[in-house]
Amino acid sequence: MSVTFAQGFSAAGVAAGISSVEGKKDLALVVNNGPLDAAAGVFTSNRFCAAPVQWSRKVVADGHVKAVILNSGGANACTGEAGYAQSVATAETVAGLIGAEPNDVAVCSTGLIGELLPLDNVLAGAKSAHEALAATAEAGTDASHAIMTTDTKPKTVELTGSNGWKIGGMVKGSGMIAPQLATMLCVITTDAVVSAGQMQAALAVAAEHSFNRIDVDGCMSTNDTVLLLASGASGIEPDKDEFNKLVREACASLSRQIIGDGEGASHDIRITVTGATSEDAALACGRAVAASNLLKCAISGNDPNWGRIVSSLGTVPPEVAPYDSNKVTVDVNGVRICENGGAGRDRSEVDMTPREVHIDIDLNTGSDAEATVWTDDLTHEYVHINADYES
Amino acid sequence: MSVTFAQGFSAAGVAAGISSVEGKKDLALVVNNGPLDAAAGVFTSNRFCAAPVQWSRKVVADGHVKAVILNSGGANACTGEAGYAQSVATAETVAGLIGAEPNDVAVCSTGLIGELLPLDNVLAGAKSAHEALAATAEAGTDASHAIMTTDTKPKTVELTGSNGWKIGGMVKGSGMIAPQLATMLCVITTDAVVSAGQMQAALAVAAEHSFNRIDVDGCMSTNDTVLLLASGASGIEPDKDEFNKLVREACASLSRQIIGDGEGASHDIRITVTGATSEDAALACGRAVAASNLLKCAISGNDPNWGRIVSSLGTVPPEVAPYDSNKVTVDVNGVRICENGGAGRDRSEVDMTPREVHIDIDLNTGSDAEATVWTDDLTHEYVHINADYES
Structure with missing residues (x-):
């Protein structure tokens, strides 16, 4: 279910040959079909932040995101200008496929630090993912699987507001998890009618009380990204307090699931x-x-x-x-x-x-x-x- | 060898029945036979510092220490007023045995946090240790064994100044080792003629560059204590720079040995x-x-x-x-x-x-x-x- 629980979003998860695990789904695409394309994000404060973080931070800055492409199998961190060019090329390809501007496409990567991605596989995978896009529960589940690394299970959340608007979300993260975010990629979607400013405020508070308060191993990642996307497809303008509350609940649920799947944890x-x-x-x-x-x-x-x-x-x-x-x-x-x-x-x-x-x-x-x-x-x-x- | 390498010191290590390991040497006594009794010390900054740390910090404050009694098998930490009374009683017993004031006897403990010591065993052990006191290499070695807990080997140092004055030392520590000292007890002796002020300055710098720069597991102990005692028995007033240098070398050697014996370490x-x-x-x-x-x-x-x-x-x-x-x-x-x-x-x-x-x-x-x-x-x-x- 995950990100497709909210109306106005389609998703896909495909095996693109990025991961070293043969046949593993390793590329997810989440598209916001509108009518709104409001977005908010919080990112790692690590000074060696990855190329996709540098790119996506700029993309989210104007409050508009139409799609997010996420890969496991490689972090594209500490990869210099060549790595940044890969993130840009990935965004450009997705933008071409969905008829948007590159600056409306966020990019997330997770996996090994210090190596470039197999870009041909990423771009070919983006096309496959675009063909597989669907607004179904299964498509949302596929996306949540595609972002897993050492995770042993997908982590998703679905919440419904009092008058029917919805929040869906997925996260990956298991090790390199510390306060100030985790080695985690998180996409939360909502069909509520909300502004980017309201979303950023809600997300900042929610992340501070959830993702920033879990610690698997004290290690802060180079790639942590949490994105909140609103399609407005429900046509419902939620009560502001309830919106804040549900965003916080979604983050709390997802961060609790990370702890529940912490690397090797028995308690x-x-x-x-x-x-x-x-x-x-x-x-x-x-x-x-x-x-x-x-x-x-x-x-x-x-x-x-x-x-x-x-x-x-x-x-x-x-x-x-x-x-x-x-x-x-x-x-x-x-x-x-x-x-x-x-x-x-x-x-x-x-x-x-x-x-x-x-x-x-x-x-x-x-x-x-x-x-x-x-x-x-x-x-x-x-x-x-x-x-x-x-x- | 350890603390008896410097002239003017006698030591002992005995099995007093404090440790849960049957027959393990668990009580060490180091006595400064003078003519000087100058002393310096650095202690844990942990706010739950143990009773013996609270006691010894006061003892060292006036720059005079005639003896140190150290036990493994119990930290006497988080034991309240009853624990503090045990440290005082231990110092009083040793003072009576060597003909000194309780305020000239430092006390160190290491082991399980939160339980009182078996005081009868400690006091009886103090008498046995006093009877066993010797200025021999073997006695110094016995003392270095008696302070071990999860250590797999004793850790000692012997250094000689250019005109014959000496530094000896012993340390225990293996886990709960972090910057700002370690779960470690350390006694360093010298037969140089030096003032307490000079010793405190030398020890503070040396500890900052050695014990405060090792980290086995990021955990700071309640009991960390480093003592430097001078007997003046060599009659030699060392060059100040050389004294500082050798104290620093002694601390560096002992802290390096702690890392070499870090719990479970393979590198x-x-x-x-x-x-x-x-x-x-x-x-x-x-x-x-x-x-x-x-x-x-x-x-x-x-x-x-x-x-x-x-x-x-x-x-x-x-x-x-x-x-x-x-x-x-x-x-x-x-x-x-x-x-x-x-x-x-x-x-x-x-x-x-x-x-x-x-x-x-x-x-x-x-x-x-x-x-x-x-x-x-x-x-x-x-x-x-x-x-x-x-x-």
Whole structure:
């Protein structure tokens, strides 16, 4: 379903011979059939950002996007002017096929860094994808498969507003996932009648509270891209608050699915920090805990090791997050194993069998700001994937 | 040898029944027999710092330390007032044994966070250690064994100044090792005639360039302590520059040994960043690369993955480290696999068989500031140790 759930969008996913995996679908095309072509986007802040990111950032800047072409099998990052020329050529080809300007076509790539794409395959694949375009559920599903790399399953979302307008979306991402976006490509579509400015505002807030608060492995990618496209095909102008809410829900669902499919993960870890003096303080604490390899190993061994939680918390400078270490409590899966900065109930009381692990940290500053971040545990399988997968 | 290499020091390492490993030496005592008792120290900046750190920081503040007692088998961290009372009682017992004030006895602990020590065993062990005190090489070796936890080998250093004064030292540390010190306890002794102020200055600089520039797993401990003790027993007042140099060499040797014994590591990785606008900028870049789990996995798979190097480099904000991503070069083991921010020579040319891997990053800003950090690769064995070892 994914991006074709909203009216006014057609999609396709084809095998274009870009991926080294024989026969894998590796090229997706999403076309906005209008009547609107409003668009918003957020991109990686990595200074080695890929050619398609440099291109698409310019494309989205004017608030108009008619199509997005996405490939797995190659990131086209650190490829210099030749790589940029490939992104431009890809956009030009798609523009010719759909009768648009190149500047209305966004390009996304994911895969190995540092190598040019097999451009002939990409351009031939664009033609195949254009021929396969359909507004069906199956076409949306094909597109969501074509962007997968180490993902083990496609990740999609479908939401419906109170008076019938819709949001659909797809994302890929599994490793090189860190706050400030992830190695992820995400396309969200809506048939609501909304302006590009409204979309950009909604997307920025939604991404900040979702994609920017997940961390599989602390590594920020060169290619992260989140696009939001509106066709207006429903003819419905949604309530602004509801629109913001559903965009946020869509991003939350997709980012949660990334964590659920984190490379090699056996536990999804939700870290909520409460009782902080500010949301930024809570977030800094949550991120410090989420970044602890030692804790992530302990969780993979089903050990709710609160010592590794508080020792990570203790690395956050006081000026960033004021708190008294003697007042901190930590609950894991509902059991208060750390009380007043020291041992609480015995850690053997914690049931670690569920895949989802909840770490609730109360800083007890007297204020009530809070933040939640998600991460994965660190497993043998993660090391295996990343020691043996060239990317 | 270790701490007894310098004249004027006696040491012991005994099995006191603190560690859960039956019969393991787990208590070390180092006594400064004078004539001087000058001392300096640097400690973890973790806000959940352990009771012995709180105690020893006060002890060292006046520049006088007559003895250090160190235990493995328990960190006495996050143990509140009861834990602090244990550190005080331990210092009092040692002070009684050697005829000193409690305020002249530093205490160090390492092991599981969040549990009190078996104090009776610690105090009885202190008496055994006092009886076993000797100025011999063997006694120094015993002490270096007694502080080990997941370390697979003792780590010691012996250096001799140009006119015969000496420095000896021991350290433990293997996991929970990150910039801003490590899960490490370190005692360095010297028979030089030096003042506490001179020692503190030398140690601060030396630690900044050694212990603060290694990173096994990005995790900062609650117990890190580095102590430098001077007996003056050689009667030699060393050249100040030479003293600084040898303290720095001792710290560099010990921190290098920690990396060489990093938990589960199969490669020691030296990351040198040159051509930076400032040492801080170079350091920020080196640390960002050293913190990349993806890179550390790739190295464990013998893959000199420059894409993961530059994508980590790209996360350093421009205001921290100005550079042009199109000018960056990366050499791994002497092969320039990244040139002008893109692909250079083929990565298959890199010989990854040596344990030591050299990553040389030139930012080519036109300035020549540089910094070096050390880290380890991330292996199955690291996950195994930290998923199964309660700490």
